[in-house]
Amino acid sequence: MARFFHLQIDENSLHIPSSAGTGFVSAFNLPDGLSVMIADSNFKDGMLMHRHAVSNQQYFILQFNEPLTHAEEDHRTSAEQHVYDIQKNAILLTSSLMDTVFIIPAKVRIRSVKIIFGNDFLNSFIGNEMADKFLSNYFSMLLKNRNHEPIVTDYRIIMDELIKEKIEHPLKIKFVYNRALLLIEKFVTGFIGKLEKNHQLIKLKDDEISRLMKVESLLVKDYAGAPPTISALSKVATMSPTKLKKDFKAMYGLPVYEYYQKNRMMRAKALLMEGRYAVKEVGMMVGYTNLGHFAASFKKEFGVLPSEMVTDHRASFSERDTSIII
Amino acid sequence: MIKIDYNLTSYEDFFRHIAKCLKLKISDNIISFTPDKGAGFIKFVNLPNGLQLIIYDYTTFEDILYHRKKSDKDYFTLRFDEFTGADGIAKSSVFFGDTSKEWIYMAAANTQLRQVNIIFSKKWMDDYFADETCAEMLGSYITLKSPLVMYELMDAEYKRLMYEIMNLQVDRSFEQMIVQNRIALILERFFSRIYKGIENENSTIKISSRELRSLKQVENELLKDFSQQPPAIAQLARVAAMSPSKLKILFKEVFGLPVNRYYQKHRMNKAKAMLLSKKHSVKEAANALGFSSVSSFNKAFFKAFEEFPADIAVSIK
Numbered sequence: 001m002a003r004f005f006h007l008q009i010d011e012n013s014l015h016i017p018s019s020a021g022t023g024f025v026s027a028f029n030l031p032d033g034l035s036v037m038i039a040d041s042n043f044k045d046g047m048l049m050h051r052h053a054v055s056n057q058q059y060f061i062l063q064f065n066e067p068l069t070h071a072e073e074d075h076r077t078s079a080e081q082h083v084y085d086i087q088k089n090a091i092l093l094t095s096s097l098m099d100t101v102f103i104i105p106a107k108v109r110i111r112s113v114k115i116i117f118g119n120d121f122l123n124s125f126i127g128n129e130m131a132d133k134f135l136s137n138y139f140s141m142l143l144k145n146r147n148h149e150p151i152v153t154d155y156r157i158i159m160d161e162l163i164k165e166k167i168e169h170p171l172k173i174k175f176v177y178n179r180a181l182l183l184i185e186k187f188v189t190g191f192i193g194k195l196e197k198n199h200q201l202i203k204l205k206d207d208e209i210s211r212l213m214k215v216e217s218l219l220v221k222d223y224a225g226a227p228p229t230i231s232a233l234s235k236v237a238t239m240s241p242t243k244l245k246k247d248f249k250a251m252y253g254l255p256v257y258e259y260y261q262k263n264r265m266m267r268a269k270a271l272l273m274e275g276r277y278a279v280k281e282v283g284m285m286v287g288y289t290n291l292g293h294f295a296a297s298f299k300k301e302f303g304v305l306p307s308e309m310v311t312d313h314r315a316s317f318s319e320r321d322t323s324i325i326i
Numbered sequence: 327m328i329k330i331d332y333n334l335t336s337y338e339d340f341f342r343h344i345a346k347c348l349k350l351k352i353s354d355n356i357i358s359f360t361p362d363k364g365a366g367f368i369k370f371v372n373l374p375n376g377l378q379l380i381i382y383d384y385t386t387f388e389d390i391l392y393h394r395k396k397s398d399k400d401y402f403t404l405r406f407d408e409f410t411g412a413d414g415i416a417k418s419s420v421f422f423g424d425t426s427k428e429w430i431y432m433a434a435a436n437t438q439l440r441q442v443n444i445i446f447s448k449k450w451m452d453d454y455f456a457d458e459t460c461a462e463m464l465g466s467y468i469t470l471k472s473p474l475v476m477y478e479l480m481d482a483e484y485k486r487l488m489y490e491i492m493n494l495q496v497d498r499s500f501e502q503m504i505v506q507n508r509i510a511l512i513l514e515r516f517f518s519r520i521y522k523g524i525e526n527e528n529s530t531i532k533i534s535s536r537e538l539r540s541l542k543q544v545e546n547e548l549l550k551d552f553s554q555q556p557p558a559i560a561q562l563a564r565v566a567a568m569s570p571s572k573l574k575i576l577f578k579e580v581f582g583l584p585v586n587r588y589y590q591k592h593r594m595n596k597a598k599a600m601l602l603s604k605k606h607s608v609k610e611a612a613n614a615l616g617f618s619s620v621s622s623f624n625k626a627f628f629k630a631f632e633e634f635p636a637d638i639a640v641s642i643k
Contacts, residue, residue: 124374130499170460170521171514178510185507189500273483304482 013165016041023109024165030177032121037114040163046106053099060122062093062187063114064159066151066217067105086110090213091149091187093138111163115180125181126188134188137195148209149190150251153220153263157270158182204247211237212251215244219256223264223286230256265301268294272309279306327604328388333395335425337378337445341370348390359384366438373506376450382441383492390433391602397425400448402468404516406480406488410438418480422516424448427473430599442488444509454513460521467524470538470580476520487512540566541580544573548585549592552615556589594630597623601638608635 013026023041030036051061065086083101084092094100104110122131151159158179169175204212215237218228233256234241248256264286271282283294283306298306330347334340345352350360357368366384373379401424408418411434423429433439446454451468455461468475480488491508494501544562562585563570577585597615600606606614612623612635627635 125503127499127502130497170464170518171455171458173457174454174510174514178507178514181507181510185500185503189496189504192497192500302482302486308482 016043020044026165028173028176030173030180032124033118034121034177034180035116036162036176036180037116038112038162039114040109040111040165042109043104043106047104049102049104051094051096051100051102054096057096059096059116059118060093061096061114061116062091062184063112064091064151064155064183065110065112066090066156066159068109068111068217086112089148090151091155093142093187095139111159113159113162113180113183115183117184125184130192134192138191148204148206149187150209150213150216152216152252153266154186155183156220157266158186160270204251208239208247209251211239212244212247215248216252216259219260220263220267223267224284225287227257227260261297262301265298268298268306269302269309272306275310279310282306328386328390329393330390331393331395333397333425335397335399335401335445335447337370337380337443338372341368341380344368359386363387371502371505373502373509375506375510376446377509378445379505379509380441380443381492382439382443385436385438386433387435389435392431392433393603394425394429396428399425401425402446402448402451402475404444404446404513406442406484406512408440408480408485408488409434410440412436418485420476420478420480420484420516421474422476423474424472428599429473430602432602440488440492442491442512444513455517460517463524464517464521466538467520470542476516483515484512487515537566537568537576538580540568541576544577545581545588548589552593552596553613554616556586559585590626591630594627597627597635598631598638601635604639608639611635 012028013024016023016025021041021043023039025037025039025041027037028035063086067086083103084094085103085105086092119131122135125131126134162176162179167175215233218233218236228236230241230244234244237244239247245256248259252259254262268282268286271277271285272279277285279295280291283291286294288294288297295305295307298304328347330344332340332343334343341355341357342352345357348357348359348363350357350363355370359366364384364386366382368384369381371379371381403421403423403425405421406418407421408416410416452465455464487508491505494504496504544566547557547562547565557565559570559573563573566573568576574585577588581588583591593615597611600611600614601608608623609620612620615623617623617626624634624636627633
């Protein structure tokens, strides 16, 4: 990509020139043959990225794409096989043996994480048997275009940690590697879990799914104010409130406001773990004016108080304990 | 009391050794306690990335004393331990150190123990740090602080990760992946917290690597022989080739305690270890550690552990 745009790569990261758009792309080579590409970009022109099939070597590409704004939908291209609109296929696994085309829309800010890994890696990660079961089921469903895995907050939090132009961490490679593995873990266990529960997600239509994704992104966009009402959301989704509630639960596993609350607490936890904010600040950032309410909700979700997440225990430790070094 | 003595650096061998000492059977890398001995399990996990773990979640009816002897191999253990007594009060700690020194701990009867212990070689750790920007700083810090690099309370995030490892509710094919990923997060978190700690320390005082080596020598000299009076500061300053006042400042900075208190802490640890091993009487311990009388030993011991030497001798039968 750097060559295409005639750009200099600075360490692991390149800046998109203002003639083409805004944002950055960075890449990391990691242990076990993994590599990761991270981007937060907004291109002026739409792009088609065509990956040609390679037959000598099989590897997999797992990508997570989150558009922050929605472009007008382009209906012309979606019928073809192995052509993926990354706005619809937010999470997508493809193989290097397939000839694939990705549509990247113009003037849409997209945050994305792509992970490339080999067959051997997957086998050692989950065992041959499970790897076979996973891949064969996944790709047969992909052909039928039935794999709409939405980006939920679990994923989003990990993506947020990765999508930074400069990752500041003393163990930067481990940091990226561990998060890539967590993304793969969540994706694989999530898929197998759904497969085993024979998930009803399949019944939803394509455009219903993309409308529900819009609802979800609106719901979790901002916790500082009150959440959007069901009727406001049903307008966005152009479905009746009843249908919205039912389909939302089918797709995201929780009723609308429980989902909102859970994500709000996860956001709060992620903010606390960053270690830059006080409990009170975090409470306000996720829309609590009453600190007691915040603490109680947090404890309900995670079993510990927010203050217990941030206490530095080093100072208070006494060694009157059960183990002794001689 | 059941005593488990060992100097193994392979958790696989150690795991078998535990089963033998407890007279329990291993099935599928799990030791399950029989109802006459207690409840719960001990589990061994060998991860493909070269780490070995033992996961403990058990309550015994009899005290178990684990006693690790010195090992001449360069290995490190990172332990997350939680003890919940019959009173429901939980104590938990994070411990990181190498295997070059003797080490004991007591699993008291009727206490619920939950532990995740990880062992790896020095070489494994060097490879882990390779290619990372923090490699040099962390490497030399760990060498300096060894054998006891870190001993602190366990916080909520460690506990969460530990419980996720202990209470796996997933398809068996996924177990190894889940455990490996959680362990990876634990290690990443642990080492980056150490790193942040060093950064903060270094902001106040700068210490050269030559000075660090000198301090290490001073520490050796100080803890060499507890039966004699500790070396005077002036003498230690000569060993370190620095002025007494500089030695005092740097020693406290690096080891966390003033020279004499550091000496006293290790002397009392030694005392407790001697008593726990049941090979020595209170009087012998007092003599071996250079106390002029049993009563002054009693006093010092109480100050350190809030219990008397005789309590330990009595409470462990």
